[in-house]
Each structure stands twice: as structure tokens, then as C-alpha cells.
Amino acid sequence: MSALAKNYNRRKIAFKKGKGSFLYSTNGKKYLDFVQGIAVNSLGHSNPHLIKAINKQSKKVWHVSNAFLIPEGEKLSSRLAKKTFASAIIFQNSGAEATEAAIKVARRYFYSVGKPKKNRIICIKNSFHGRTIAAINASGSKKMIEGFGPKVPGFDHFEFGNLKSLKKKITNNTAAVLIETLLGEGGIKVHSKIFLKNLRKICNKKNILLILDEVQCGIGRSGKFFAFEHAKIKPDIVPIAKGIGGGFPIGAVLMTKKVASAMIPGTHGSTLGGNPLAMSVGNAVLDMIFKKGFLQNVQKISSYFNSELIKIKNDYPKLIKEVRGTGLLIGLQLFKEQAKFIKKLEDNKLLTIRAAENVVRILPPLNVKKSEINLAINIIRKVCKNLM
Template structure:
């Protein structure tokens, strides 16, 4: 039967009927350990009781009123984000791409408000992924996402990560901002050095530019801090957030200093659904859990445990795993074999992991993952490695016979 869905996704023939914590129950009758978490979205796992309670209680009250009226739970969530970050103001959206659109518009409007509308260009970095809108695919600059969609949206200049000379050469009189992911997620769990991020901050300060951090994948506890910039000693002017902030409910946010946001006055931007009461109830519930004393320290500890166990696996299976990357519970395995084959082998062991650029398999477990489940995941990865090694040995034997 032909699916009525637009065929833009290469879907695995697997679906789920129930989730509990770090586990998913497939309609095939199998139970899977989820180390993808909906692409870093299900920060608190599946069916977390506090999130379920918050959503169902709000659903019995009011779902949507629009931003023509005050939404008290949104004001509360914004204040909590301001209190726990560098930001002074928050704009709520439905997704990461929308959060990045807000960040891009804010950077351009900042300079226009200061009498320099010619400053609209944003320098971004090769391997980046900022979303799927026309502007955000232009910001990412990857040909595979741009092809076939007409002229590229003007105003974005890509340079290699960590190439300071190329970055300096790209900054000109039309430059408005620099935009970067502290750890590239789709790009292959590639961590940007703190030294390079400090250079970005210095360049922004000396040239009057804004610094935008895309923390859509790294944010909301994923690295062991509420946001990854806290590890770096660098504070951005604007930050986009999504994925984990809603724990599975569609929610994004653009955070900014009052200075950076000065051009965003009434009528300059908007959203119909963003910041609706359902999303705000869930977002507050997510922060209840993540900001609880000791929670982020546990994420940091579990991330170190996972990285250590993965490093041991790499040493035992050098023909399968080439490199272990990442921080906290945002880990990547660069594989020797095609990452698609590795992901399929893991899925055969009832472990769900996700592909990324640079031949990487991403491990993005829920932040509530337990030590025993980390051990179980490592055991299943080892079983996948052994199965792939057996395939390699069989192929080599067939080649020798021929």
C-alpha cells in the first residue's frame, strides 16, 4: 500500500505503541532501549509522570488563546530561563528552525535599529545544521539541503570550524553576527574548542557583532550543564533552544540580552501557536526536573561513565569503532564501517541509535538513564560490533576462496 505521507523521510519499518523511561515497546512485540530519544528531544524519557501530569492537567483547562493575551505560564517559564541563563528576554516558538529564524531576524534588526541596515550578513560554519526553512538551510550551507530549492537566501557566509584566519577574512562591513553550535550534532558530534569560541567572542566585541549560539541539541541539560555555553567561559548574545526544552512536546525558544533584542519591538515578529498554554505547562515541568538539586551533576557523572565504557569498546573493537566523541549524554561513535550498517546492527540488538555526518552514530539517551541501562546499552553495542566483525570475517573468507 502506498503511503499518503509525503516521502521526504527514509523511515525504518518499525513503529512503537508505548514508552516507559528509556524503553520503547515496538508494535513488533519487541522492547527497545532508546538511545536516540527522538533526536535528543525526549530529555526525560517516555511517559515521565511529572510531564504527563502537567500536560493532562493543562489540557483540561485551556489549550490555546493566542499571543493577543497574556499567558501566565509562559511568563513563568521565560522568567525561569532568564534567571538561569545570560538572557533578559525570551521568545517562544514551536521548533528549533523557528527559534533560529527568530535569532537571525533579531541579529539583522539589531543593526537596523542602530542605523546600520547594511549589516545583515551572518558568518556560519561548515558542517552546521540550523534547520530546514529556506533561511536556515542557507545558514547551514550544506549543498544536499539547498539543492533544488532555487536561489539560496542571501546573507550567510560559511567558513571552516576552528579556522581563525578564514573567519577573520569573512568578516566585513556587512557582517551582523557569528552563529555556531558549541557541539555540532547533525555534523557528527564535533565539539568546538573553548579557545575558538573565546576568539569568536573577542571578534564580536571588537567588530560590534552579535554572537549566536545554536543550542537546540546541546541545551537543556544534554551536556551536564543547563546549556553548553556554561562550560566554555563564553556568553552569547542570542541563543536558540528547542528539542529537550519540551521533553517531547513541540517547543522552541530564542533567548537574548536586552541589548541584542532592542530592535524586536511590537509587530516585528510573531507566532500563532508558539508559547501556547500546553507547551508552557510542559516546559515548566521539564525545568522542574532538570533544575532539581543534583540532577545535572548526575547527567555529568553518567556522561563520563558512558564515555569511559565506550572508550573501552573502541579499544576492543578497533575495526568497527574509530573514535568516541562528545560530552555528557551527547556522544558519537565515528565508525570504520558505514554508520548505516552499525545503526542497523545496533537495532538488531534492540538498541536505537541515530546517524550523523562524518560517518557517526549518535548516542543521545534520555537524561534520566540509569547506570544499569548504560551498561545494557554498552553490552548491546558490543554485540553489534561482534556481529559486524563476524560479517567482516565471512566476507574476507569468501574473498580468499574466490
């Protein structure tokens, strides 16, 4: 008898091993895994390079605390800073922690420059930034907040893609705008490049920090290291997690030099964040993603996958409403509730997961093979045919 709490609606499958894009169940079935831990296993299951890094570091030292220097973390932070907008990084253990840290950083910055009342955060209504108290209040979702009152003050909300709605929420006390660059849980919704460019301009004009949550869409999943690179803008703060650990718990908040100046000793911390074992895995992930041609291949194979999915949509226009996403963060929006479709895919040995707005979320590993994409395409087409 399991003593696990019932806060998850778990599927009745357990797995004994995984290899690359595939999972093998305890009852001997092989599944093409296009969930990958919900965009966590960026390099697939049991990646040899990550295994080597874990084995090597595990024989040295696992944890020492941030009371001491951690060379592996210094290396990872330097590599991230060199390749991105950031000048400073604080390591965490998860996306929710990274989001909480991002909120703290934004508020602390304005406190440090003598504007303590400039502390409100504007977010998208019905978005997703994690399940901690601040994160669920940032989401603006009544369903997520229900039962976890009182409501945490300091958050305002606007409608997705609506700059007029956003502008109405801005006051002299607005510290930051916090949005996912590409909404994941919210239905694989892509902001236009024009929206993101104009958002950056508004933040500049109003002296507001721009926080872009790249927990799910970052670390190569969009075809670029960060999804905001497609719009050619630079944020002030970026929380990351999921893909940077390749399956190992790592989170981080990246920030500009200006903003980081407020984070003096004692302003934030994490007991386990940035431990040597996690940092070694993070460095191993970057070894792969920073390889020449890696991200270009993500763009190439995702373009192929997207074009094939559009063909299926056109063949089944009464079933599939829209193909959404960027790179290998993909959504099939259905006209009807998606649970039956996801179950049929699972019955045919393809694992996917839901998102809001009747979306079937499809998240292959970034190093997925074309043959595996073709297998998924054939299964999706078969399920569409059987459901019509």
C-alpha cells in the first residue's frame, strides 16, 4: 500500500528504464516518450554524457552548502553568462523556486534604489509559474488559488497578447512584468515578436523590469537557447529550470548586472541550490547544447515535425483546430476535450500530456531522431483516423 498523497492524478503505468526517446514499462511495453518529464529530459533518458558526469562527480563531493566556494557552480554560471544576456546567476532546485527568486530580485532592486513601494508584479491572467504560494497568485487563476487563501497581494493581471490591457495595469508602483515567453501549461500559446518587442519598449519607458519565465521554453527547446531570442530582445531577469538539468533538479535565476547589484549577502539563499552534483550535470547539459549545429538541428527537425502535423490538421479539420508552438514545444489544439485523444495515443505507445485550452502537449527530447518523429506522426495520424 502506497503512502503517497493523492495530489497527483497519476496514469496507471510504471517504468523500469528509459533510453533516449523511449520508456520501458514494468509490464514489458515500449513507449515513445514525448512528455520527457514535461520538458525536463532535454537530452532524453539515460544520456551517456550526463551519466558520466554524475558518476564522476558523485565519487568526489555531492553537497557542501553555499557557505563555501563551489567551482562547478562558478563554471556553470560563467558559461551561462557568456552565452546570454546575464551577468549574474543564483542557482535553485526547481522552476517555482526560480520564479520566486525572480520576484524577490525585482522587488529588492527597487528597494535598493530607494523605491520600496515599487513592488507590484504584472502577469498574464491564467498563466502558470509554479505551485508555491507566490507563484499561484502570480498565475491569476482562481482554480489554482482556491483553498490557499488569503490571496497574496502585489500581483496584477492582463489578458494574453493584449498590450492595452497591460498598460491599464501599470502604476507608479509597478516593479516588473512577469510572463512566460511561450506559455506551456497555459496552452502552448506563442507571443508575437511584435508583442514582445513592444513589451520591452513599454518596460523601458516606464522603468519596469521585464521578467521572462523560460522554465519550460528555454534551454534550446524553441530552437534557440532562449525563446526570447526569436524576438531579438533582452530581458532583465529570467528564471530557468527543467531542461538545464536534463532530468536532474536544477533551477536558476539569471539577471543583468544592474539588477544583481541589489542581491547582497543575506537577501536570498538555497540550502541545496547550486550543489556540486547538480552543477556538474548542468555543465554536461551545456556541453551537448552548445555543440556546433545542435540548436540548428532542433530548428530543422522541429520545422519538419510542424509541417507534418499541419498536414494531419488539414486532413482532419473537424478534429484538430490548430497546431501551436515553437521548436520542440508543440501543441495540438483539439475542438473537443483532449483526454480521450491522449489516451488513444498512449494505447498506441506514444506518450503526450495535456495543456489548457484542449491542447495535447508534445515534448520530444531535443536530440530526437527523424525516425522517431516519423513514428510519432504515424501514430497521431492513426489515432485521428480512428476517432473520425
